[in-house]
Amino acid sequence: MAKKTAMDTIYYExxxxxxxxxxxxxxxxCVFCIRDFSDGVYGYNLRLSHEPTDDxxxxxxxxxxxxxxxxxxxxGFGEPTIRLDEVLGVTHWLTERNMAVRLDTNGHANLINPDRDVVSELKEAGLSAVSISLxxxxxxLYNKLCRPVYDNSYQAMLDFTRSALEAGIQTRMTVVGMPEIDIEKCELIAHEIGVDFHVR
Ligand code: SF4
Structure with missing residues (x-):
């Protein structure tokens, strides 16, 4: 089931x-971003004609x-923290209804929202878990594979992970299983920080 607003899939199961x-x-x-190879996942088209408001x-x-x-x-097909206010508003609404809410993110949130205390705001909204792409x-290698917009994105991603862990949000790091990436070294980085690790 996918519910559409006009032509858009804003949620899917x-x-x-x-x-x-x-x-x-x-x-x-990212060189492996599915957006470059497909219009969606699980048969859902994730290309949006407009970005939905929190309402x-x-x-x-x-x-x-x-x-x-x-x-x-x-x-979905983008970085949710580019729309931080919508993430916060919807997270708050969901957690008031006792739903567990997870954020899948590239960890650039503090570069995208430099005047905000993103992790504290996510925690306050009730976010239960965060999954960060290492x-x-x-x-x-990160700069080669992920081609980030901002300088220091790798360090910002690591710092975001530590902050989420310190804030008491259930935190994990993930990698894409591909030959260029040393999975064991990535797992070591995650474990040194003290978070779970997942190959996706
Ligand atoms: S972080 Fe990379 S994989 Fe994720 S949406 Fe952005 S470009 Fe695609």
């Missing part, structure tokens, strides 16, 4: 979760039986 697709913008341009998202969520999902996950064992 998979793995017992509800996934939210609220932007197609990103602060990276639009909540209006759609109100029509669903949320109790059947394990968690609601901000993910993607490389070195800054050099």
């Amino acid at each position: 998979a793995h017992g979760n509800l996934y939210l697709n609220i932007t197609n913008q990103c602060s990276a341009n 639009e998202i909540i209006r759609e969520l109100e029509k669903l039986d949320l109790s059947k999902y394990k968690e609601v996950v901000f993910t 993607n490389a064992e070195s800054e050099e």
Whole structure:
């Protein structure tokens, strides 16, 4: 099932979760980004004709039986923290309804929103988990594979991970399984920080 606003898929179901697709913008341009190879995932077209407001998202969520999902996950075809206020508003609305909410992110949030205390605001909104794309064992490889917009994105991503952990948000790092990436070294980085690790 996918619910559309006009032509857009702003949510979709998979793995017992509800996934939210609220932007197609990103602060990276990863060589492995699925946006370059497909219009969507699981048969859902994730290209948006416009970015939904938090009111639009909540209006759609109100029509669903949320109790059947394990968690609601901000993910989709872009970096959710580019729309930080919408992430916060919808997270707050969901956590008031006892839903677990996860953010899948590239970890650039503090570069994207330099005047904000992003992790504190996410924690305050009730975010329960965050999954951060580590993607490389070195800054050099990261810049080659992820082609981030901002300088120091690799360091910002590592700092964001530490902050999320310190804030008490359940935190994990992920990598894409591809030959260029040293999975074992990435796992070591995650474990040295003290977070879970997942190959996606
Ligand atoms: S961070 Fe995610 S959405 Fe952005 S380019 Fe990389 S894979 Fe695509």
